[in-house]
Amino acid sequence: MIKIQGKSVFGGVAIGPIGILRKKDKKVIRNHVEQVEEEIKRYEDASKEAESQLQKLYDKALNEVGEADADIFHVHQLMLSDMDYVESITNMIRMQNVNAEYAIAMTSDNFSTLFETMDDDYMRARVADVKDVSNRLIQILSGQGDDMLQGDVPVILAADDLAPSETVQLDKSKILAFVTRYGSANSHTAILARTMNIPAIISADFPEDCEEKIGIVDGASGCLYIEPEPELLREMEEKQQKEQKKQELLQTLKGKEDVTLGGKKINLYANVGNISDVMTALKNDAAGIGLFRSEFLYLEKDHYPTEEEQFQVYKTVAETMAGKKVIIRTLDIGADKRIDYFNIEPEENPAMGYRAIRICLDREDVFKTQLRALYRASAYGNISIMYPMIISVEEVKKIKEISAGIRRELSAAGISFGNVEEGIMIETPAAALISDLLAKEVDFFSIGTNDLSQYTLAIDRQNPKLDIFFDPHHPAILRLLQMVADNAHKAGIWVGICGELGADISLTETFIRMGMDELSVSPAMVLPVRQKIRETT
Structure with missing residues (x-):
C-alpha cells in the first residue's frame, strides 16, 4: 500500500x-516517407476514424445541450471532407514525400494564416475549426487519442x-x-x-x-x-456509508424554508456553470441561481458564441428554473481563464490585468452580443444580470448606457424582454470602499469573496505556496463585508455573497448578523447551509 x-x-x-x-505532446516532426500511397492511406483511415468520433460527439451533444451547441461537430465533419483541405494534405505527401502528420500540421498552419487575413467574420472564425480538426487527425495518427x-x-x-x-x-x-x-x-x-x-x-x-x-x-x-x-478498505467503506447516511438526513430538509429561528428569511441560491449544473441545483432544492458563470459558454467553444447560441442557453436556464431568480454574470475571462480565440496577450500579473468587465467595455461588440441574448432570454423567466470586477462609478454608468441602448434596440425591433435587475459584483477593495456610491446606481450587490479575499490580502489564490498565509476569516475581509452590507441597505438594495466563503458554515451566523439577504453556494452545499440557517437564532 x-x-x-x-x-x-x-x-x-x-x-x-x-x-x-x-x-499529450502534440509536437509534430517531419519525416521522409518512400511509400507515399501507403501514407495517404494512413491519412484516409485517420479521416474516417475522425468522422466517426465527431458523429458520436454530435449525437452526445445533441442529446445533452441541443442542436445549436452540437452543430460545431457537424461543421468539423464538413471540414474533414473539404476538397481544398484534403488536396492540400495529399499533394504535400506526394510532392514532398512527408509523413501525414506533418502534412496535416502544415496545412492547418497555412489555412489558419489564410483565414485570419480575410475580412469576412465567418471565415476568420474557421481558424479554430481547422486547428481542432487537424489536431484530432494528428492524435489519431500518432495513437495518442484524446487528452480527456x-x-x-x-x-x-x-x-x-x-x-x-x-x-x-x-x-x-x-x-x-x-x-x-x-x-x-x-x-x-x-x-x-x-x-x-x-x-x-x-x-x-x-x-x-x-x-x-x-x-x-x-x-x-x-x-x-x-x-x-x-x-483500511473496510474502514473507508464504513466511513463512506456514514457520509451517505448523513447526506440522506439532509435530504429531509428539501422543501423547508431558509428561515432562522428568529424568523429572518435568507435567499439560498446556487452557483452553477452550465445547464447540467442547473439540474443539480434543482435537485438540491436551491431557491434560485445566484451565480451563472456565463464564461463557460465561451470556454466550451472554439469561436465566439453567437447571440442565438447564447440566447438558447439562457432561455433554457430561465425556463428550467420556472420563475425562480436566475442571476447571470456577464463574461468573466482573463487571469486563469484564458480562451485562445480572444487573442489576449500573456500578462505578468493577469489577476490584476485585462479581464472581466474590462474586456467587455473594451470589446463592446462582444459585450453587446451577450447583453442582447440575455435581455431576449429574460422574456422567458426571472433573469437578473450582474457585472464582475467593478472598480468605479464611471464603469457602472457606461454599462448602464450600453444596456439602455440594447433595450431601445430590442423595443424598436418589437422584441420583448423582461424587467431585468442589474447588479454588480463587489470583488475589489475599491468597490467595497465606494459601495455607498455604487449602491445608488444598481439594484443589488453580490460579493465575490474569492477575488475580494485575494486582493485584500495580496495573496494569489492560485499559488499553493501561499495557502498557509491565506485566511478567509481575516478581520479585514469581514469588515469589508459588513461595510458593503450596511451601504447596500442604506440605499435600499439587497446584498448577497456568491463567493466560496458563502458556503463556510462556520460563518453562516456571522453573515446573517451582518444582514446578508442572500447566500449563493455550490449546489452540494445548499442543504448543509439550509440546516445551519434553520439552527441559527
Whole structure:
C-alpha cells in the first residue's frame, strides 16, 4: 500500500480505479516517407476514424445541450471532407514525400494564416475549426487519442492540474474524485469538486504507474491511498456509508424554508456553470441561481458564441428554473481563464490585468452580443444580470448606457424582454470602499469573496505556496463585508455573497448578523447551509 499526503479541498471518501489525465505532446516532426500511397492511406483511415468520433460527439451533444451547441461537430465533419483541405494534405505527401502528420500540421498552419487575413467574420472564425480538426487527425495518427478520459468506468481522476477549459470538457459522470499534483484550494478544480460534491485533494504527488490501480481518496484528511490493505478498505467503506447516511438526513430538509429561528428569511441560491449544473441545483432544492458563470459558454467553444447560441442557453436556464431568480454574470475571462480565440496577450500579473468587465467595455461588440441574448432570454423567466470586477462609478454608468441602448434596440425591433435587475459584483477593495456610491446606481450587490479575499490580502489564490498565509476569516475581509452590507441597505438594495466563503458554515451566523439577504453556494452545499440557517437564532 502507498499513502500519499496532499491537502484537502473537499471532504468525503471515494473508492475506485485511478485514471490519469495525461497531457499529450502534440509536437509534430517531419519525416521522409518512400511509400507515399501507403501514407495517404494512413491519412484516409485517420479521416474516417475522425468522422466517426465527431458523429458520436454530435449525437452526445445533441442529446445533452441541443442542436445549436452540437452543430460545431457537424461543421468539423464538413471540414474533414473539404476538397481544398484534403488536396492540400495529399499533394504535400506526394510532392514532398512527408509523413501525414506533418502534412496535416502544415496545412492547418497555412489555412489558419489564410483565414485570419480575410475580412469576412465567418471565415476568420474557421481558424479554430481547422486547428481542432487537424489536431484530432494528428492524435489519431500518432495513437495518442484524446487528452480527456477514455472508458466507461468511473475513476478517481489524477492530473497535474486542470484548466477551466479542460474541466468543462470532462464527462463528470465518470469522476469519483479529483487528485492533482498542483493547484490551490481556491482553484477551478476545487470549485468544480465542490459543485459536484465529490472528494478532492491537491499537492498530492502520485506515481505515474498508479493508473488503473485501486485507490482511496479521503477528502477530509487529504490522503490518497493506492492499493489499500483490506483493513483500511473496510474502514473507508464504513466511513463512506456514514457520509451517505448523513447526506440522506439532509435530504429531509428539501422543501423547508431558509428561515432562522428568529424568523429572518435568507435567499439560498446556487452557483452553477452550465445547464447540467442547473439540474443539480434543482435537485438540491436551491431557491434560485445566484451565480451563472456565463464564461463557460465561451470556454466550451472554439469561436465566439453567437447571440442565438447564447440566447438558447439562457432561455433554457430561465425556463428550467420556472420563475425562480436566475442571476447571470456577464463574461468573466482573463487571469486563469484564458480562451485562445480572444487573442489576449500573456500578462505578468493577469489577476490584476485585462479581464472581466474590462474586456467587455473594451470589446463592446462582444459585450453587446451577450447583453442582447440575455435581455431576449429574460422574456422567458426571472433573469437578473450582474457585472464582475467593478472598480468605479464611471464603469457602472457606461454599462448602464450600453444596456439602455440594447433595450431601445430590442423595443424598436418589437422584441420583448423582461424587467431585468442589474447588479454588480463587489470583488475589489475599491468597490467595497465606494459601495455607498455604487449602491445608488444598481439594484443589488453580490460579493465575490474569492477575488475580494485575494486582493485584500495580496495573496494569489492560485499559488499553493501561499495557502498557509491565506485566511478567509481575516478581520479585514469581514469588515469589508459588513461595510458593503450596511451601504447596500442604506440605499435600499439587497446584498448577497456568491463567493466560496458563502458556503463556510462556520460563518453562516456571522453573515446573517451582518444582514446578508442572500447566500449563493455550490449546489452540494445548499442543504448543509439550509440546516445551519434553520439552527441559527
